[in-house]
Amino acid sequence: MRAEIITIGDELLMGQTIDTNSAWIGQKFMELGISIAKKTAVSDQETEILEALLAAQQQSQILIVTGGLGPTKDDITKKTLCTYFNCELKQDPAVVAHLERMFAERGRKLLSLNLMQADLPETATTLMNEVGTAPGMWLENEKGIVVSLPGVPNEVYHLIENQVIPRLIERFKLQKRLHKTLITLQIPESLLSNRLESFELHLPENLGLAYLPSFNMVKLRLTAKNGDVTESEFNHYFQKLISELGDDIFCIGDQEPTQFIAQYLLKNNISFSTAESCTGGYVANRLMQISGISAVFPGSLIAYANEIKEQELGVPTSVIEEFGAVSEPCAGMMASGIRSKMKVQLGISTTGIAGPTGGTDEKPVGLVYVGVDFNGELTVTKLRLFGNREQIIQRTCNAVCWILKKHLNIPAE
Amino acid sequence: MRAEIITIGDELLMGQTIDTNSAWIGQKFMELGISIAKKTAVSDQETEILEALLAAQQQSQILIVTGGLGPTKDDITKKTLCTYFNCELKQDPAVVAHLERMFAERGRKLLSLNLMQADLPETATTLMNEVGTAPGMWLENEKGIVVSLPGVPNEVYHLIENQVIPRLIERFKLQKRLHKTLITLQIPESLLSNRLESFELHLPENLGLAYLPSFNMVKLRLTAKNGDVTESEFNHYFQKLISELGDDIFCIGDQEPTQFIAQYLLKNNISFSTAESCTGGYVANRLMQISGISAVFPGSLIAYANEIKEQELGVPTSVIEEFGAVSEPCAGMMASGIRSKMKVQLGISTTGIAGPTGGTDEKPVGLVYVGVDFNGELTVTKLRLFGNREQIIQRTCNAVCWILKKHLNIPAE
Numbered sequence: 001m002r003a004e005i006i007t008i009g010d011e012l013l014m015g016q017t018i019d020t021n022s023a024w025i026g027q028k029f030m031e032l033g034i035s036i037a038k039k040t041a042v043s044d045q046e047t048e049i050l051e052a053l054l055a056a057q058q059q060s061q062i063l064i065v066t067g068g069l070g071p072t073k074d075d076i077t078k079k080t081l082c083t084y085f086n087c088e089l090k091q092d093p094a095v096v097a098h099l100e101r102m103f104a105e106r107g108r109k110l111l112s113l114n115l116m117q118a119d120l121p122e123t124a125t126t127l128m129n130e131v132g133t134a135p136g137m138w139l140e141n142e143k144g145i146v147v148s149l150p151g152v153p154n155e156v157y158h159l160i161e162n163q164v165i166p167r168l169i170e171r172f173k174l175q176k177r178l179h180k181t182l183i184t185l186q187i188p189e190s191l192l193s194n195r196l197e198s199f200e201l202h203l204p205e206n207l208g209l210a211y212l213p214s215f216n217m218v219k220l221r222l223t224a225k226n227g228d229v230t231e232s233e234f235n236h237y238f239q240k241l242i243s244e245l246g247d248d249i250f251c252i253g254d255q256e257p258t259q260f261i262a263q264y265l266l267k268n269n270i271s272f273s274t275a276e277s278c279t280g281g282y283v284a285n286r287l288m289q290i291s292g293i294s295a296v297f298p299g300s301l302i303a304y305a306n307e308i309k310e311q312e313l314g315v316p317t318s319v320i321e322e323f324g325a326v327s328e329p330c331a332g333m334m335a336s337g338i339r340s341k342m343k344v345q346l347g348i349s350t351t352g353i354a355g356p357t358g359g360t361d362e363k364p365v366g367l368v369y370v371g372v373d374f375n376g377e378l379t380v381t382k383l384r385l386f387g388n389r390e391q392i393i394q395r396t397c398n399a400v401c402w403i404l405k406k407h408l409n410i411p412a413e
Numbered sequence: 414m415r416a417e418i419i420t421i422g423d424e425l426l427m428g429q430t431i432d433t434n435s436a437w438i439g440q441k442f443m444e445l446g447i448s449i450a451k452k453t454a455v456s457d458q459e460t461e462i463l464e465a466l467l468a469a470q471q472q473s474q475i476l477i478v479t480g481g482l483g484p485t486k487d488d489i490t491k492k493t494l495c496t497y498f499n500c501e502l503k504q505d506p507a508v509v510a511h512l513e514r515m516f517a518e519r520g521r522k523l524l525s526l527n528l529m530q531a532d533l534p535e536t537a538t539t540l541m542n543e544v545g546t547a548p549g550m551w552l553e554n555e556k557g558i559v560v561s562l563p564g565v566p567n568e569v570y571h572l573i574e575n576q577v578i579p580r581l582i583e584r585f586k587l588q589k590r591l592h593k594t595l596i597t598l599q600i601p602e603s604l605l606s607n608r609l610e611s612f613e614l615h616l617p618e619n620l621g622l623a624y625l626p627s628f629n630m631v632k633l634r635l636t637a638k639n640g641d642v643t644e645s646e647f648n649h650y651f652q653k654l655i656s657e658l659g660d661d662i663f664c665i666g667d668q669e670p671t672q673f674i675a676q677y678l679l680k681n682n683i684s685f686s687t688a689e690s691c692t693g694g695y696v697a698n699r700l701m702q703i704s705g706i707s708a709v710f711p712g713s714l715i716a717y718a719n720e721i722k723e724q725e726l727g728v729p730t731s732v733i734e735e736f737g738a739v740s741e742p743c744a745g746m747m748a749s750g751i752r753s754k755m756k757v758q759l760g761i762s763t764t765g766i767a768g769p770t771g772g773t774d775e776k777p778v779g780l781v782y783v784g785v786d787f788n789g790e791l792t793v794t795k796l797r798l799f800g801n802r803e804q805i806i807q808r809t810c811n812a813v814c815w816i817l818k819k820h821l822n823i824p825a826e
Contacts, residue, residue, distance in 0.1 A: 013449040015439030016625050016632065016667075018431065022454075026428030036426040037461070039454035041435075048450070055468075072606045072624050106799070113603045154801055190484045190526045211485050212429050219429065254429075280701050281694035284715055288693050291770065298718035299725075302697055305711035308755070312712075342721070357704065386519070388567055 001172065003029060003062035005039040006052050008077055009151060012041045012067070021066050021156045028160055030223075032168065033177035034062065044068060049080045053146065061144035062168070064160075067151035069134040071113045078137075081148060082121045085139055090122040095135050098128065124148075127163040131155055136163060145171075178224040178234045181254035182412075184245065185402040189213045192220070192245075199244050204229075207237055215394040216385075217250075217257065250405060252413040257401035258286035264410050265346070266296055272346035274300045275313055275338035277325065278354040278368060283397050298342050303334065309351075313337030326351050326363050332380045335371030346408075347373040348400060352383070354392045368396050372407050379407050414585065415473040416442060418452040419465050421481035421490055422564060425454045434479050434569045441573055443636075445581065446590035447475065457481060462493045466559065474557035475581070477573075480564035482547040484526045491550075494561060495534045498552055503535040508548050511541065537561075540576040544568055549576055558584075591637040591647045594667035595825075597658065598815040602626045605633070605658075612657050617642075620650055628807040629798075630663075630670065663818060665826040670814035671699035677823050678759070679709055685759035687713040688726055688751035690738065691767040691781060696810050711755050716747065722764075726750030739764050739776050745793045748784030759821075760786040761813060765796070767805045781809050785820050792820050 005025060011017040019041065026036045037060060042048040049068075056063050068077030082089055095118035103110040117133050120126055127136030127147070132155040137148040149159050168174060184192060189211050193200075200209055206229050212219040222238050242249065251260045265272055265287075274284045284300035287293070301312055306325050309315045315333045323329050331351050339347025352368025359365035366385040371378065381403050385395045404410065418438060424430040432454065439449045450473060455461040462481075469476050481490030495502055508531035516523040530546050533539055540549030540560075545568040550561040562572050581587060597605060602624050613622055619642050625632040635651050655662065664673045678685055678700075687697045697713035700706070714725055719738050722728045728746045736742050744764050752760025765781025772778035779798040784791065794816050798808045817823065 010623060011625050012436070013439050013452065014443045015436035015441075015449075016623075016634065017627075018433050018436045020431050023425070023428035023431045026426050028428075030427045035456075036428075037456065038465075039426065039452075041452035043448075043450065052451075070624070070626070071603045108601070111603055111607055113606060154804065188521065190524055193485045193526060194524055210423060210429075211483070212424050213483070214430075221427075221429065281698045281713065281715065285694045285698055288715075288717070294717050299721040300694065300715040302694065302701075302713040302715075304701070304707050308712040391567060 001034050001062065002037045002060040003034050003064065004056040004060040005036055006049075006056060006063060006065045007039070007041045007151070008044060008049060008065065008068035009041075010043045013043055017151075021151065021153055024153075024157060025064055025160060028165065030179065031176055032165065032174045034168070034174070044076055046076060046080050046083065049077070050084055053080075053084050057141075057143040057146070063144065063146045064164070065146060065148045066156060069117070069148070069150040071117060071133075077148060078119065078121060081124070081137065081139065081146070085121055085123055085141065085146075087121050087123045089119040091118050092120050092126050092135070093118075094128065095120070095126060098130075098135075099133060102133065127159050129155055129159055130162075131158045138163075138167065178229060178231065179221060180234075180238050180252075181219055181221045182242065182245070182252045183250045183254075183257065183260075184218050184220065184248055185250045185257065185398050186216055187218065187248055189218050192218055196241075196244060199241060203237065204233075207234070209241070215391060216398050219254065220245075221254070249412045250402060256286065257398055258283070259290055261401050261404050261410070262287045262290045262293055264408075266290065266293055269296060270346055270408075271296045271298070271342075271344035272348065273298060273338050273342035273344045274348045274350070275303050275309075275334040276300065276350045277303055277309070277334070278352040279350045279393050279396050280304070282393050283348065283350060283400055286397060296344075298344065301338055301341070309334060313341065324363065326353055326367060326369065328369055328380045328382065331369035331371035332373070332378050333371075335373040335380075336378060339373045345375050346404075347371070348404070350396055350400065352385075352392070352396065354389045354396075356389055366392055368392070368399075370396065370400055370403055372400075372403055374407060377407075379403070414447050414475065415450045416447050416475035416477065417469040417473040418449055419462075419469060419476060419478045420452070420454045420564070421457060421462060421478065422454075423456050425480070426456055430564075434564065434566055437566075437570065438477055438573060441578065443592065444589055445578065445587045447581070447587070457489055459489060459493050459496065462490070463497055466493075466497050470554075470556040470559070476557065476559045477577070478559060478561045479569055482530070482561070482563040484530060484546075490561060491532065491534060494537070494550065494552065494559070497559075498534055498536055498554065500534050500536045502532040504531050505533050505539050505548070506531075507541065508533070508539060511543075511548075512546060515546065540572050542568055542572055543575075544571045551576075551580065591642060591644065592634060593647075593651050593665075594632055594634045595655065595658070595665045596663045596667075596670065596673075597631050597633065597661055598663045598670065598811055599629055600631065600661055602631050605631055609633075609654075609657060612654060616650065617646075620647070622654070628804060629811050632667065634667070662825045663815060669699065670811055671696070672703055674814050674817050674823070675700045675703045675706055677821075679703065679706055682709060683759055683821075684709045684711070684755075684757035685761065686711060686751050686755035686757045687761045687763075688716050688722075688747040689713065689763045690716055690722070690747070691765040692763045692806050692809050693717065695806050696761065696763060696813055699810055709757075711757065714751055714754070722747060726754065737776065739766055739780060739782065741782055741793045741795065744782035744784035745786070745791050746784075748786040748793075749791060752786045758788050759817075760784070761817070763809055763813065765798075765805070765809065767802045767809075769802055779805055781805070781812075783809065783813055783816055785813075785816055787821060790820075792816070 124137035334349035349371035355365035537550035747762035762784035768778035
């Protein structure tokens with residue numbers, strides 16, 4: 001079964017908005033064995049939208065259309081769907097009631113503009129949107145299904161999960177497609193590919209291995225291309241992949257490295273804190289994005305200025321004068337300092353030159369020290385990273401995860 | 414002139430990678446008056462790529478193709494371009510030299526797999542990639558131009574800026590298209606649209622107004638649809654838009670609210686710090702993302718646990734016991750506490766319930782207090798926000814910007 005996504009909106013083409021919806025939809029559909037064969041982004045113009053609908057329906061049975069359902073003049077999706085499905089708009093009283101309730105709750109006045117969101121193509125099945133004002137629509141013709149959704153990410157997620165997927169599962173009697181992911185850190189894609197050359201050569205036709213590199217991390221995803229792979233056959237090859245890579249695997253499963261680490265710390269009741277200079281709180285912010293983390297995370301310090309490193313973390317002025325703030329001793333003292341300040345088991349520090357300015361011959365942009373103090377056992381790692389400021393920060397964060405895995409001996413699953 | 418973007422890669426369709434490149438390319442091209450009419454994402458399959466190239470070249474003179482240039486087996490863009498342009502791969506010695514230099518610098522061994530990146534379609538002009546291993550390619554046929562670029566974001570930015578745009582400007586004698594943006598905060602899109610109804614009705618045909626909403630922020634973008642708008646006519650209407658909205662404008666220009674605030678603080682030499690509970694360092698992390706900010710930003714505290722609020726910020730235990738950590742007095746004391754701790758002029762605090770858990774009838778998810786202490790003048794604002802955890806954090810951050818603008822009396826430009 002083939003599906004396509006059409007996103008509507010000048011803002012996507014002009015680049016004022018980054019489309020995160022369709023990646024999310026792609027993941028959800030892949031798990032159902034529906035592959036998104038194509039995504040097309042078109043402007044807020046009727047001819048472009050009609051053309052895209054026509055072209056997509058020629059090849060694909062399922063079409064997910066997002067965007068263009070707002071209350072303003074440049075949102076023309078519903079009008080265009082009426083043209084395409086040859087019908088009129090009609091007010092849905094259930095949506096009117098929902099809008100009245102929603103606006104009353106938020107203490108806002110319901111304008112006639114807002115009420116227009118209840119006008120839907122008369123042949124459409126309404127997909128109630130509990131988290132927003134624009135409902136989704138399920139339309140059908142002889143070629144297949146067209147689902148129209150708003151563009152706001154959490155409304156898309158809500159409608160796909162609660163309205164679209166259950167209907168698709170029922171209609172097409174769907175089953176999940178086998179796929180598993182593992183993550184490596186600190187190994188370049190080309191080295192990995194070299195190491196896995198023989199593994200890939202001996203992979204059956206109906207299995208595929210994909211490399212997804214980003215910031216010194218490579219995700220390796222093994223996927224069953226169709227339904228004729230048994231679970232034990234699939235697991236055999238995934239185990240083979242695991243043994244090929246051994247200790248170089250960071251974790252098994254598709255998750256952010258920080259999420260993997262945070263879950264381990266939470267599960268093992270290891271309290272932690274960070275003292276961050278060059279990463280400016282990025283590491284803490286990533287680590288604390290899992291539910292319940294407050295049980296092991298009291299807080300963190302962003303220590304940008306040298307005075308803060310001295311005053312708050314107890315790094316002696318003499319150390320900064322002799323070695324500089326970007327140095328092994330300073331990183332070590334920051335890690336131990338935050339550990340005792342926050343009374344935690346694990347102290348993590350970063351100090352480095354994220355650039356674009358501030359680099360010297362001796363201490364170039366990309367030089368970063370990471371300190372880890374776990375129950376008094378201290379390790380400081382010197383990194384030499386490449387890329388722009390944002391990349392150096394993200395690569396430092398991934399390196400922190402790798403260092404923690406090694407220093408705390410965290411198993412890959 | 415019409416341009417399209419084709420992105421290649423299963424990872425985009427399966428949703429393992431979010432495409433940020435094409436939004437960025439869209440912005441750059443819009444400034445040149447080239448509108449991206451369509452974006453298509455296709456899988457790593459030759460037939461799909463060939464079909465997309467053919468369809469796009471039927472409508473558009475300029476095609477930007479990204480992705481599929483990596484060293485692994487699933488990257489087939491170059492091979493497909495050879496089929497499409499009916500030519501063979503040929504090694505480019507300049508790319509070989511670049512690869513040898515790059516690998517030597519990083520102390521890595523150049524594998525035969527890496528060397529394959531120097532093999533390019535023989536009719537292509539090489540676009541040297543100074544920041545990565547895969548060069549870009551500029552190809553032409555009777556229908557127009559096809560530019561093939563790698564998928565890694567900073568490599569795309571580098572090649573578009575330094576190789577593609579200069580060539581396009583020269584070839585098509587391009588001029589910049591007029592467009593201006595202003596930003597409002599805290600006003601719903603439908604209310605704005607109502608207020609601007611008459612303004613929009615009287616807008617000339619060749620000008621367009623777009624609404625770009627996100628997280629209690631709406632960007633309003635006025636654009637000249639073609640070249641026959643004079644600068645003074647354009648400015649007349651933009652000024653009219655400004656006077657329609659008056660004090661409700663947050664800032665004029667297209668920038669992140671935090672970037673606007675940070676620039677003001679830096680320019681006016683106002684030192685600042687944050688003490689963040691529910692936002693977990695997000696506000697500090699956003700504010701510090703401009704170059705040179707360290708001159709006014711010594712650091713910040715993430716104060717998640719109550720003990721840290723007490724111990725590090727001097728919030729008395731009695732205040733937390735009587736009013737709770739999510740309360741007006743606590744937010745005020747956190748703002749004043751971080752101000753004196755970090756010895757800065759401006760202290761900012763957040764404390765609230767970001768959810769999804771932790772809400773009660775009295776203190777529901779979305780209840781957030783923001784404290785601002787500017788040279789001893791304290792204001793605490795109570796917010797009642799909606800959405801999921803991430804949205805509440807982002808909305809709090811936007812609210813902080815609005816509160817700072819009002820409390821510090823920051824002009825919109």
